[in-house]
Amino acid sequence: MNRACLCLVAVWLAASGAAGDELRLRDGTILVGTIVGFEDNSFRVRTSYGYALVRKEMVVEIIIREEPTTELPQTGAAQAPSSPSSRAEPAPAPQPATPDPAPKEENLSPPAPPAKPSPAPTASSLPTPSRQTENPPTTTPPAKPNPEPTLSTPPAPEPVRFEVDGNRYRNLTFGFQLYKPPGWRIVEDAHELLPNAVAAMATPDERTFLVIGREPLRGRLEEHADRAWRALQRRYEQFRALGATRTALEGTPAISRRFRAEAEGHDWSAEVLWIAHGDQVFTLFGMTRADSELVQIQENIIARVLASLEFTIP
Structure with a gap:
């Protein structure tokens, strides 16, 4: 079949609006721009930094990039903390004086030295970390297979039956x-x-x-x-x-x-x-x-x- 003409149809099937086209490539790259043509088995895409040629076999999907509509609520949220009432709220947070419990701990520190001569509990504490070391090796092997399926999912879509x-x-x-x-x-x-x-x-x-x-x-x-x-x-x-x-x-x-x-x-x-x-x-x-x-x-x-x-x- 006339593949160049088919690729023109593919450009149109994406039906990009004012938001532009979004090309998802096999390596995970996302290219945003406007597809303006097809040459040498490659899509010609106009981007904000110039023109780019993308090989057709590297394209996994062509979708419409939605226009950002969340900018207005973000500006409103930025104005909310600027109000004086919001500034007064963090003021009570520093009021609970943290240095007060600190001197209390210093009062408890003097009785601490007489408790040091007991070496027996330190020896008993040694077997406990050895048991803790048994747990990390059990958690490490299941963590390794997790990234493997994520890498295998993007490539090669299933054939059409x-x-x-x-x-x-x-x-x-x-x-x-x-x-x-x-x-x-x-x-x-x-x-x-x-x-x-x-x-x-x-x-x-x-x-x-x-x-x-x-x-x-x-x-x-x-x-x-x-x-x-x-x-x-x-x-x-x-x-x-x-x-x-x-x-x-x-x-x-x-x-x-x-x-x-x-x-x-x-x-x-x-x-x-x-x-x-x-x-x-x-x-x-x-x-x-x-x-x-x-x-x-x-x-x-x-x-x-x-x-x-x-x-x-x-």
Whole structure:
């Protein structure tokens, strides 16, 4: 499949808003910026300190960085201790005079020297620390395996399990199925190439393809679709909106929009479908070359695939 075009879809699937994109890498690094392109199998990210190229295989996840909204309460909390009433509260704390018990301990110190000539208790105290030393070795071994699982968790996400039965594609990992056009092939490494993708398929000539993305739903479905739509307008050249419709799949509200744009020197026709499922939003993105005599046929096939989506896991 045309991997450069798929990576452009991956950039859009992240649907970054004004807050910017957040790229989580395999080594634990978090890069915050705005993805502006894809070149040499790398994402081009505009950051506050310049442009950075990130290899696609190093990206584990692309998410939206939330805008900081806790700054206002922090400023209010900073003003609270500045009030005179708050300053008066720590004043009574030094009032309890600690030096008073100190001289009392000095009065107890003179009787202490006559108690020194008893060496027997010191000898009895020796076996007690030996028993205490037995406890630390028992605590040290369980502490070692704790960091080991934390290091093994970040890398290598589990592979996506699926099956194809005739013209029916079933995704067993994420619980959905849809129509697979005859002759289309499944892109098995879509999840490795696109961090937010859970499935992808394309025609043998790679002029028509479909990518399915999945990410947490933040806010309402309409807000998510609007953010993604604005991201499309920014990142595709000659963007022309063709129409938008509200529909429903299995009784679940969905939003569908169509557009045409230029990418890699060609004119493309695309249709996007957003549908919420639980606390997740699924994005179906179908694209076909518009500079072809078969464009209307491929557009109808993409529309049929989008309309056939069914969830098998509630």
